[in-house]
Every structure is written in C-alpha cells, then in structure tokens.
Amino acid sequence: MNITKEDILKELLITPSPSGSEHAIIKKVTNFLKDYVDEYSIDNNGNLIALKHGANRNKKLMLAAHADEVGLMVTYIDDNGFLFFQEIGGIDTNILPGQRVEIHNRHGVVTGIIGKKPIHLQKRDTKAKDYDAEDLWIDISAKDKEDAEKVVEIGDYITYQTQPLSLNQDFWTSKALDDKVGLLMLIELAKALDGKLPAMDVYFVATVQEELGARGVRTATLGINPDFGIAIDVTHATDYPTCSPQKSGEIKLGNGIVIAKGPNIDSVMGGMLIELAKQQNIRYQIEPIARPTGTDANSMQISGTGIKTALLSIPCRYMHSPNEIVSLLDVNEGVRLLAHFCDVELDN
Ligand SMILES: [Zn+2]
Numbered sequence: 001m002n003i004t005k006e007d008i009l010k011e012l013l014i015t016p017s018p019s020g021s022e023h024a025i026i027k028k029v030t031n032f033l034k035d036y037v038d039e040y041s042i043d044n045n046g047n048l049i050a051l052k053h054g055a056n057r058n059k060k061l062m063l064a065a066h067a068d069e070v071g072l073m074v075t076y077i078d079d080n081g082f083l084f085f086q087e088i089g090g091i092d093t094n095i096l097p098g099q100r101v102e103i104h105n106r107h108g109v110v111t112g113i114i115g116k117k118p119i120h121l122q123k124r125d126t127k128a129k130d131y132d133a134e135d136l137w138i139d140i141s142a143k144d145k146e147d148a149e150k151v152v153e154i155g156d157y158i159t160y161q162t163q164p165l166s167l168n169q170d171f172w173t174s175k176a177l178d179d180k181v182g183l184l185m186l187i188e189l190a191k192a193l194d195g196k197l198p199a200m201d202v203y204f205v206a207t208v209q210e211e212l213g214a215r216g217v218r219t220a221t222l223g224i225n226p227d228f229g230i231a232i233d234v235t236h237a238t239d240y241p242t243c244s245p246q247k248s249g250e251i252k253l254g255n256g257i258v259i260a261k262g263p264n265i266d267s268v269m270g271g272m273l274i275e276l277a278k279q280q281n282i283r284y285q286i287e288p289i290a291r292p293t294g295t296d297a298n299s300m301q302i303s304g305t306g307i308k309t310a311l312l313s314i315p316c317r318y319m320h321s322p323n324e325i326v327s328l329l330d331v332n333e334g335v336r337l338l339a340h341f342c343d344v345e346l347d348n
Helices: 005-013 023-036 145-149 177-192 216-224 267-279 296-301 328-341
Strands: 039-042 048-052 056-066 071-077 083-088 100-105 108-115 137-139 157-160 171-174 200-207 228-236 257-261 284-288 308-316 324-327
Touching: 005 023, 005 177, 005 328, 023 039, 023 048, 023 177, 023 200, 048 216, 056 177, 056 216, 056 296, 071 145, 171 177, 177 200, 177 228, 177 308, 177 324, 177 328, 200 216, 216 296, 228 296, 228 328, 257 267, 257 328, 267 284, 267 308, 267 328, 296 308, 308 324, 308 328, 324 328
Parallel strands: 056 200, 056 228, 228 308, 257 284
Antiparallel strands: 039 048, 048 200, 071 083, 071 157, 083 137, 100 108, 100 157, 108 137, 171 324, 257 308
16 A cells, blocks of 8 residues: 555645544544554543553553644524534634535535625624624525425534645645644654564554544554553644744744653653754644643643653644634655654653
8 A cells, every 4th residue: 555645644734623523533444544554442431542562561651642623612503594503722813704514424414604794794893893602503505494404414513525636745735634634644754663673662642632622642652551641633833924933932833843841841841852863854833832722731741640642742723713824844854853753761
C-alpha cells in the first residue's frame, strides 16, 4: 500500500468525527495503522489503542492524538422545518452565518445552510451583533416540520461542509485539521518505525471527546498506565494580523514542530525533546504555557498516580473554524522528532 501522506490526510479530513461520534474516523485510523503495530483494541469509550512492542517491554510510551472535531447538534425543528442547534466544543458562533453544514444520521447526509438576514433587511443596531446559537438556524429547504423530520432527527450530529485544499507550497486548509494532522503524525510515525525496534513499547492512541474537556484520554491513559505520555495536537499560530506574540509567544506556520514548556510538561521529557531536535537539526519552536494546557496532555499528566507528560503541537491558524490552515512541513518535523524519541529508553 503506497499512499502519500497528503492522501491519508485528505481521507481523515473528509471523515466526519464530531465529539461523541468518532466511530468512522477510528475505523479509518485503525486501517491506516494496523499493518504497522503488533496489536490493537478499542476501549469502551471508543479510543483506539494500538501497540508496537519495543526492546524493553516493561516500559510504555503513550502517544495520543485526538480523533474528534468540533461540530453542532440538532436540538429543535420548528413548524416551518428550520433546524436549531447547540455547539459541540468551542465554536465562535459569529463565524457560522452563511456556512454550509452537513447533518449526519442513519438516513445519510443532509446539506444545510446557516441562515441570516441579508444586509438590506438588517436594522443598523443588529449589524454588529454577537450571536448566540439560538439566534441562528439551519435551512435544509424543507417544506415544513414534517418534511424536515423525514431526513433529520433531534440529536443528529452536524459538521462544517468544507473540502480539504492545498494552498501555497506545503500549506493546507480544511475544517478539522485540529487534530487530524495529529492523527496523521501518529500514522506517519508508525510507518517510519516499520521494521525497527523502539526502545520501549509504543502505544499509538487516537482519543475521543478531547474537544469536550479531554474526556477520552482519561480512560485510555488509565487503561494503558504508561510510564511516559506525549499528546500531539495543534496550537495557535501567532503569525497573522491581530495575534499577539506578546501574549502567546511567537509561533509560525512552517517554522517547525512546537514543543511546549510549563507546569503540564515533565521538564526532563521536554528538555530531551528540545535536545534531540537540536542534535538532529529538526526545526522546532517553543510554546510557553503557564497553566494546564487545553489538550489531552492535561488529563494524561494527572491520570492515576501521575504520568510524565509532554506536548508536541502543529501551528494552526483559525482554529475551530471551517477553514483552518497548517503547514505539512511542521508535521514532517514532528514525525522525525518522535522517531528519534522512540530510540531513547528513558529513566522513570
Ligand atoms: Zn485539538
């Protein structure tokens, strides 16, 4: 099977996976990983846990990327057949008007439009309104409630309808690059380690429900009970207008994999990642995070009696929007760094 990383990424991106409905993406990731691992299973919450044995089978390294993406859920259908919704995960409601969305259920996929009054009909004082979900609706062009109910049910999951697109050079845009580039890193790493023996047992984990407060990783970490854990996610790039490097540090697309520093990070593991990057001429950037990170690394670190944890991130513009942007150069550097990290046996 000779499939490029771009093709794998596209396949992951077009597979809808709103938090709570990750079965399809978990199946895809399993298919991409299964030839490169010794065993795999799916836990009760739906996390994929795949294991590649290492030289020392008494030590475990857990690598986790989340499989879920932000989305919406149908909460109400009015008499005219318009749908109302709640957000799943952190969505800026103000970017929703005018978007196309897909409603998923056992009947298949229904396309809808998030409606808003055109500028001609708006009153001056409503133009700059800060929207709540209840101010907006989804128009599936149903004749009435009964007509809508033929194809949509309360509780259906909704995702943005955007297709992945390669932009200039190695830049890609799509919904859900958060965290499908993380899944891509896991898959590319497994391929890079094919035929090699890592220093320790390596667990490749695709977690569920990260966007709802890193829920899936809790049970995955308890189940595996690793000696060391690394979460792989996206982080905010600060290289576009109105972002503040003064507030968040300087993170640029295409400038390398991001290594986090802070209380959520084991200083020995973090230091070793930086040292390895320097030794191997891997491009990297440092992200200072002075609080628990909003990633799987947070739940992982405080699981059970505590897990030594690090965080690697891909810089991302416009996170949680229908058109995020990342650079695949940063993914490549992350895969190289993890491959070298897997050669090292760490002391507990
Ligand atoms: Zn994420």
